[in-house]
Amino acid sequence: GQNIDQPTEMTATEGAIVQINCTYQTSGFNGLFWYQQHAGEAPTFLSYNVLDGLEEKGRFSSFLSRSKGYSYLLLKELQMKDSASYLCAVRDGAQWSNYQLIWGAGTKLIIKP
């Protein structure tokens, strides 16, 4: 079957670093995506990994290990505005078609002053 696991909730302090993990089991793999979703708003794209390794984009970095079925999103220099849910999604090329993503339930990140 398919499954994507993320922690339900995490708390971190403003200015610190936090790592949000995502593990997945899918029958095929064709890329992993991270999205940010503020409460009451739509998800917005953060990052995309298809090869193993680290992708850095400003304060945010995303890592992928395909052999371990594992990814993490690393947020540095946390700001209050980073309080949001972070969604992990895998494009499963073995699914009904190549047009769909399998989504985790999201990790709610709470930033404290």
Place this chain on the structure above:
Amino acid sequence: DAGITQSPRHKVTETGTPVTLRCHQTENHRYMYWYRQDPGHGLRLIHYSYGVKDTDKGEVSDGYSVSRSKTEDFLLTLESATSSQTSVYFCAISDGDGGGKLFFGSGTQLSVL
């Protein structure tokens, strides 16, 4: 920001009534999607479209139908709404690669009483 709008933003309806949600894009993207988002679940795909009059089912399509008569419009219809269809509905669009980097509309909060 991608030009994608959903209407209505909020709707309250009664069990058994038909409901239509509209998604309109100005990006001329080929792919359009309807998702629902419920607490404790990842985003779940209802239906998607890969061109005018080309649509297919997602993982939770029962009780829903869609139509795409123009590139810019993708309609989601609940033929006879049930309380289990109370949810937040998101429309999303993507360009060439058919899924992955999605741009979402602002969502529709639907309550079925």
